[in-house]
Amino acid sequence: DARVTQTPRDKVTEMGQEVTMRCQPILGHNTVFWYRQTMMQGLELLAYFRNRAPLDDSGMPKDRFSAEMPDATLATLKIQPSEPRDSAVYFCASGLAGTGYGYTFGSGTRLTVV
Template identity: 75%
Template sequence: DAGVIQSPRHEVTEMGQEVTLRCKPISGHDYLFWYRQTMMQGLELLVYFNNKAVMDDSGMPKDRFSAKMPNASFSTLKIQPSEPRDSAVYFCASSLARGGVYFGPGTRLTVT
């Protein structure tokens, strides 16, 4: 199995630009999570989906962040407009029912 796939692995952008992060979960997994990791805050859950439906997005700044899962094998996290404080590593993860949660390699976002 290829594991969770994320793209791009690195993204550098200027403040105010739109950023789109992409994720392909492990085939057959019905839960998908987006986390953000920073030195100051550690790992934070932004949003998670079950069977493509948003279950909880309370951790996501909704004025600038949006998450979608148009099909079972693809999800996006969009930031518009981006700000320097959004600089972080963004992880996508997936799981099956009560099994372990498997993380992708992450996207390192730098907003200048």
């Protein structure tokens, strides 16, 4: 089965450090999302790409977060500088918007900022 691959699986970093999370979406999917999941806030949309173009990043703290899709096989989410409140599980998902199919999620990156 095709899958969305996220790396790293787990990341522990010190406050102030830069963190980069990577996602390989499923080939042929035109839509990529980044979500963050915490106990307090649940699943929050951070960024959304359609055909590699960023369409919605309103849920993302712009001063420290950035999301890019340098090519169709790679999406990145970067936090600089990281803070303890960024500790969460970050999910990437891909799919074909507007079809009768849902989205495929990666296994997530569990980020701990100490």
